[in-house]
Amino acid sequence: MKKLFKIILVVFWMVLIFSFSMDQGEASTGKSNSIIDIVSDIILRREISFEEREMIREKYVTPVRKGAHFMIYFLLGFSFLSLLKEYNLIDRKGIFFSILFVLLYACSDEIHQLFVSGRSGEVIDVLIDTIGGSLGIFSLYYYYLRRKKYE
Numbered sequence: 001m002k003k004l005f006k007i008i009l010v011v012f013w014m015v016l017i018f019s020f021s022m023d024q025g026e027a028s029t030g031k032s033n034s035i036i037d038i039v040s041d042i043i044l045r046r047e048i049s050f051e052e053r054e055m056i057r058e059k060y061v062t063p064v065r066k067g068a069h070f071m072i073y074f075l076l077g078f079s080f081l082s083l084l085k086e087y088n089l090i091d092r093k094g095i096f097f098s099i100l101f102v103l104l105y106a107c108s109d110e111i112h113q114l115f116v117s118g119r120s121g122e123v124i125d126v127l128i129d130t131i132g133g134s135l136g137i138f139s140l141y142y143y144y145l146r147r148k149k150y151e
Contacts (some may be wrong), residue, residue, distance in 0.1 A: 008081040014105065020072075021109050025118020031062065032068075036060050059127040069125055070132035077102045077133030081140045090144055097135055102133030 023031065040048065040056050048056070055078035080101055084094040110121035 003086045005061055006086055007078065010083050012058050013072065013079055017072055017076065017105070018112070020068075021119070022116060023119075024116060028119065032061050035055050035064055035068075036052070046125070061133045066125075066128050067123055069128045073106060073129040073132035074136035074139075076105065076136070078136035078140050080133075085140075085144065090093050090141065097142060098137045099134050100131070102137070103130045106130055106133070111113045 016118060020028070020031075036057050037053065040053070040060075077098055081090065081094060081098045084098060089097070103126070106126045109129070110123075110126050112121075113119040114121040
């Protein structure tokens with residue numbers, strides 16, 4: 001049952017990433033802007049003029065988008081290594097395959113975006129995705145090492 005849950009979790013992150021990549025440029029930017037608007041409303045706690053809102057969006061759209069790449073691939077890498085642990089592959093080989101999996105999925109994601117209107121495939125996004133995924137993988141790996149040390 002645990003293996004099935006972890007397989008579903010990995011597939012869930014993959015489908016979520018794919019669905020975000022299917023958004024056309026304008027829709028994708030709209031989602032990023034919505035996040036920026038919500039956070040700026042919470043932080044500023046006052047009415048924001050249209051001009052100020054546009055300035056805030058322009059300033060933060062890239063960090064929000066790149067941060068989203070990082071986080072979703074962090075979760076994908078974390079989930080994938082967690083799945084491999086169920087098959088006792090929580091060693092160098094498991095880490096290597098997890099990072100390779102994240103890298104290849106990030107590449108396929110950026111290639112997919114080349115065919116979506118208003119989107120582009122970016123090498124920097126593959127790098128950010130792979131770093132995020134790798135950090136998720138290493139975070140879980142070191143958690144397991146520490147837990148094993150105290151058992």
